[in-house]
Amino acid sequence: MMRRRMFLGVALAGFAGTLDRGFAAEQKSQARPFTIYRVTYRGRTEVEDGFDDYLASNGVAVRFIERDADHDVSKLPAFVDEIRATKPDLVYTWGTPVTLGIAGRYDAPDKQKFITDLPIVFALVSTPVASGLVADRLKPQRNVTGAVHVVPTETQLRAMHSYRPIGKLGVLYTSTEQNSLSIVEELRGLQQAMGFTLVERQFHLDAEGHPTADGIEHLVAEIKGAGADWLYLLPDTFLGTQYGRVAPAALVQRLPTFGAAELAIRQGGALVALVSRYYSVGQLAASKAMRILRDGVPVDQIPIETLKRFSLIINMPVAKKLDLYPPIDMLNYAEVLT
Numbered sequence: 001m002m003r004r005r006m007f008l009g010v011a012l013a014g015f016a017g018t019l020d021r022g023f024a025a026e027q028k029s030q031a032r033p034f035t036i037y038r039v040t041y042r043g044r045t046e047v048e049d050g051f052d053d054y055l056a057s058n059g060v061a062v063r064f065i066e067r068d069a070d071h072d073v074s075k076l077p078a079f080v081d082e083i084r085a086t087k088p089d090l091v092y093t094w095g096t097p098v099t100l101g102i103a104g105r106y107d108a109p110d111k112q113k114f115i116t117d118l119p120i121v122f123a124l125v126s127t128p129v130a131s132g133l134v135a136d137r138l139k140p141q142r143n144v145t146g147a148v149h150v151v152p153t154e155t156q157l158r159a160m161h162s163y164r165p166i167g168k169l170g171v172l173y174t175s176t177e178q179n180s181l182s183i184v185e186e187l188r189g190l191q192q193a194m195g196f197t198l199v200e201r202q203f204h205l206d207a208e209g210h211p212t213a214d215g216i217e218h219l220v221a222e223i224k225g226a227g228a229d230w231l232y233l234l235p236d237t238f239l240g241t242q243y244g245r246v247a248p249a250a251l252v253q254r255l256p257t258f259g260a261a262e263l264a265i266r267q268g269g270a271l272v273a274l275v276s277r278y279y280s281v282g283q284l285a286a287s288k289a290m291r292i293l294r295d296g297v298p299v300d301q302i303p304i305e306t307l308k309r310f311s312l313i314i315n316m317p318v319a320k321k322l323d324l325y326p327p328i329d330m331l332n333y334a335e336v337l338t
Helices: 002-008 021-026 046-057 073-086 096-103 153-163 178-194 216-225 243-252 262-266 278-293 316-322 328-332
Strands: 034-040 062-068 090-094 120-123 144-148 168-173 197-202 230-233 257-259 272-275 311-315 335-337
Touching: 034 073, 034 096, 046 090, 046 278, 062 073, 073 096, 090 096, 090 278, 096 120, 096 144, 096 178, 120 278, 144 278, 153 178, 153 230, 153 257, 153 272, 168 178, 168 216, 178 197, 197 216, 216 230, 216 243, 230 243, 243 257, 243 316, 257 262, 262 272, 262 311, 311 316, 311 328, 316 335
Parallel strands: 034 062, 034 090, 090 120, 120 144, 168 197, 168 230, 230 257, 257 272, 311 335
Antiparallel strands: 272 311
16 A cells, blocks of 8 residues: 555755754744734645644644635635734735735725735645636745645646547536636547547536535536546535535436545545645645745745545445546555445
């Protein structure tokens, strides 16, 4: 099992400069705990565990101000006001909707609505450039940096195809989430080169324009009825709250699911996933926070990165229900859930 996990296992590569023992030995003891204002979307996750553990293991004392949007982005303006009042040393944000609500787009016409004068470190943002957070991942040139958690889309599709060929790819997403729109646009661009057809469906919106779970089972059935070979669970924030309905609906339709995020297979019931570990993404984000807080590196000089190695995970109970088992050679490097 250890050999399997190490093949595509998580490695915290790219933490340049963050574990410089000589530098740490030369520093004076921290005079006071740093204050981090943390905004999550659906409460605490393993991302925060990895973030906190990384700072603690490197001797960085922190006091957190914890706030949770609880799936409601309308709470974010009040958090922005509180951040301005409390003036923390750093702001941590979880996910694209929260990060956009706190930091705003880099080209936002009214920057007064957002935090632009304090360092912001995000985790779980899949497409920071396409979402408008920054113009360049390597050179953010603003007060935002962070850790991307999603494996490149083409790499995911190739892993999916290795398990079962893709003729038609189903996708269910939220039309009001910029990161989802960006990924779907990327999927459209890959169709011809990779030889598949995209079957798209969107979550319904309520009268106020918010995504709703109404009709999920019907939408999944439509995707299957259109001939989809796979249902791709892209890193859509609202979709992540609906795995409990999407995955069972896909099983009823005997439609295999492929997850882009760890939660999709750990809790969401996906058949297979190629992911960055949430805990490791949190550590990567924390390494950037430490460079800002302890090392004094300007946030606009810290590149946005993703992990360099990923984990392929197969959900064997789901494979048995679908009678769709992985290729034998895939078992040599995948982690298998039993």
